[in-house]
Amino acid sequence: MAVKAVMHIMERDIRYFFRFKWWVAGMVSMNLADLFIMAVVYTRMVNPNLVVNYFVFFAPGLTITALFAAAFMIGREVNMEIRRDIIHYMLSLPIKRWELAFGRVLAGSVRGLIYMSPLLLTTLAITYLYTSVFPSPLELFTIIFTLFLVAIGTSGLSISLALSTTSFEKYITMRGVVYYVLFFCSTVFYPMTLIQSSLPTPLVLIARYNPLSCGADLSRAFLLGTPPFSFWMLLDLGIFALFFALVAAFAYRRAMQK
Amino acid sequence: MAPIIRTVNLTKKFGSLVAVDHLNLEIEEGEIFGFLGPNGAGKTTTLLMLITVIKPTEGTAYVGPYDVTREPDKARTLIGMAFQEPKLLWVSTPWDVLDWHAKVCGLSSEERRKRVRWALEELGLWNERHKSIHGFSGGMRKRVEIAKILIQRPKIAIVDEPTAQIDIVGKHRIWNMIRALRDEGSTIILATNELYEADVLSDRVAIIHKGKLLVCDAPKKLKDSILGGDVIEVVLEKEVPSKIVEELKAINRIVDVLAVKPNCLKIYLNQAEEVLPRITEFFMKVHMPVKSIQMSEPSLDDVFVHYTGLTIEEAQKR
Numbered sequence: 069m070a071v072k073a074v075m076h077i078m079e080r081d082i083r084y085f086f087r088f089k090w091w092v093a094g095m096v097s098m099n100l101a102d103l104f105i106m107a108v109v110y111t112r113m114v115n116p117n118l119v120v121n122y123f124v125f126f127a128p129g130l131t132i133t134a135l136f137a138a139a140f141m142i143g144r145e146v147n148m149e150i151r152r153d154i155i156h157y158m159l160s161l162p163i164k165r166w167e168l169a170f171g172r173v174l175a176g177s178v179r180g181l182i183y184m185s186p187l188l189l190t191t192l193a194i195t196y197l198y199t200s201v202f203p204s205p206l207e208l209f210t211i212i213f214t215l216f217l218v219a220i221g222t223s224g225l226s227i228s229l230a231l232s233t234t235s236f237e238k239y240i241t242m243r244g245v246v247y248y249v250l251f252f253c254s255t256v257f258y259p260m261t262l263i264q265s266s267l268p269t270p271l272v273l274i275a276r277y278n279p280l281s282c283g284a285d286l287s288r289a290f291l292l293g294t295p296p297f298s299f300w301m302l303l304d305l306g307i308f309a310l311f312f313a314l315v316a317a318f319a320y321r322r323a324m325q326k
Numbered sequence: 327m328a329p330i331i332r333t334v335n336l337t338k339k340f341g342s343l344v345a346v347d348h349l350n351l352e353i354e355e356g357e358i359f360g361f362l363g364p365n366g367a368g369k370t371t372t373l374l375m376l377i378t379v380i381k382p383t384e385g386t387a388y389v390g391p392y393d394v395t396r397e398p399d400k401a402r403t404l405i406g407m408a409f410q411e412p413k414l415l416w417v418s419t420p421w422d423v424l425d426w427h428a429k430v431c432g433l434s435s436e437e438r439r440k441r442v443r444w445a446l447e448e449l450g451l452w453n454e455r456h457k458s459i460h461g462f463s464g465g466m467r468k469r470v471e472i473a474k475i476l477i478q479r480p481k482i483a484i485v486d487e488p489t490a491q492i493d494i495v496g497k498h499r500i501w502n503m504i505r506a507l508r509d510e511g512s513t514i515i516l517a518t519n520e521l522y523e524a525d526v527l528s529d530r531v532a533i534i535h536k537g538k539l540l541v542c543d544a545p546k547k548l549k550d551s552i553l554g555g556d557v558i559e560v561v562l563e564k565e566v567p568s569k570i571v572e573e574l575k576a577i578n579r580i581v582d583v584l585a586v587k588p589n590c591l592k593i594y595l596n597q598a599e600e601v602l603p604r605i606t607e608f609f610m611k612v613h614m615p616v617k618s619i620q621m622s623e624p625s626l627d628d629v630f631v632h633y634t635g636l637t638i639e640e641a642q643k644r
């Protein structure tokens with residue numbers, strides 16, 4: 069029953085996502101265009117001592133940012149439901165609050181993965197073209213699992229933020245801050261060596277433990293061989309995912325009190 | 327038999343506003359329980375506490391054996407609600423909304439198809455079933471909302487102003503569907519601010535005002551408990567002498583008689599249907615031919631005025 073309830077909640081959110089399939093397709097195309105523009109423009113500008121080939125370096129990073137943005141979208145809907153009191157309907161359903169919360173967290177992350185898949189495929193193709201490396205099935209599985217953890221944590225984070233306020237402006241502001249910090253202090257766009265040499269220590273720490281860094285670097289570990297695979301990055305992501313899934317569940321329990 | 331719903335000093339405060347104030351109610355299994363009150367009386371707030379969407383500030387309620395503050399998940403397995411304001415995603419279609427709702431409520435796919443189809447047809451939405459709710463009128467949205475509960479058939483069904491915004495044909499159809507739902511074994515809680523609706527549907531009615539329970543009884547008894555609760559307007563062929571008016575006043579259960587025009591009387595009385603034959607008899611006896619006779623029901627205003635000493639307009643100003 070619990071599994072069914074979670075699946076039903078997921079179904080609703082995933083259907084909702086596909087109602088906007090053309091918009092999604094447009095966004096994905098724009099991301100792909102970004103990737104190729106970056107490739108043309110930056111590959112020649114970036115110091116090869118820092119990044120040998122910026123194109124193959126950047127592709128996994130862009131994939132992660134797309135995943136993050138897409139998985140974060142669920143928060144906007146959850147916040148909209150609060151403002152229109154649709155949350156009353158969700159809370160009145162004959163299912164448990166944690167089923168509702170986990171259903172939505174999972175839906176948000178699955179939507180992120182769906183959105184990201186064309187970018188991931190492109191990344192794999194580009195890497196193969198430039199380096200002739202294609203990950204083994206186990207490596208590929210680990211990459212996808214890693215991305216799934218990033219998606220779960222992101223979706224949980226966005227839902228937790230969305231449930232913490234009834235104001236859309238506040239939600240958008242919080243989202244902006246999260247985006248800014250996580251994108252800026254991360255290895256998505258530039259490697260750790262550059263961050264260490266140019267950012268103050270607190271920001272370096274954020275960049276190191278930032279799930280986006282871990283996600284991007286884990287993909288790079290299998291695709292490019294640098295930075296090397298390390299188990300703590302996987303652990304970092306596991307904690308990120310578990311923590312925000314639980315916070316979201318807690319937030320849904322608390323939603324009753326308002 | 328133990329009541330299926332029991333509220334114990336149920337209270338909800340929003341800041342300094344006491345929306346529901348130490349409410350004690352008992353609802354019996356299988357009845358249609360009308361919940362009457364003017365705008366802002368606290369009806370919806372009470373219902374939202376019963377369905378565990380908002381948490382009481384004080385006191386509690388029992389849904390079946392479950393305390394809503396301690397076991398909300400279990401309470402919700404017994405209860406369902408059609409909301410006052412339709413809670414629908416505008417991009418969805420009636421079919422998707424209802425099919426999904428039925429799924430979450432645990433209906434098998436065959437049963438689901440059957441009931442969703444039935445509800446859409448009965449509520450006149452079959453042709454619109456795959457259209458986006460975005461383009462729907464208020465009444466159509468309200469129909470989709472009410473369909474949820476008719477499909478779900480929970481043990482306890484809450485309907486919050488089920489026919490607001492709905493045309494008269496639709497109102498009667500929905501009332502019949504609510505009655506049928508009760509006949510199949512559901513207990514119904516009907517919040518409304520229309521006395522007529524509460525009257526035709528409810529077995530018992532509770533009137534609340536400013537979050538407080540004023541009175542709770544069968545609608546008939548409620549209306550009869552107000553002096554001059556019924557009104558009969560009589561138009562006669564000729565002018566009515568004041569002697570006749572006095573004689574009329576002496577008839578049992580007639581509270582007051584007012585000469586609106588020389589040949590038109592307004593008679594305030596209780597239990598009009600019993601007294602009416604005696605009134606017509608009386609006019610025949612005194613040789614006063616009756617042109618027309620009209621009976622009107624007391625309104626929520628009358629009952630409300632009786633129990634609060636205020637008209638609804640006055641109550642809302644305070």
Ligand SMILES: Nc1ncnc2c1ncn2[C@@H]1O[C@H](COP(=O)(O)OP(=O)(O)OP(=O)(O)O)[C@@H](O)[C@H]1O
Binds near residue numbers: 345365369
């Ligand atoms: N979330 C809220 N925050 C603050 N005040 C609220 C909230 N919900 C309801 N109220 C207030 O509580 C009071 C009772 O509201 P409620 O919606 O329960 O009334 P109602 O009897 O259902 O009225 P109506 O017939 O208009 O639907 C009102 O004064 C309303 O303004």
Ligand SMILES: [Mg+2]
Binds near residue numbers: 369370371410486
């Ligand atoms: Mg209301």
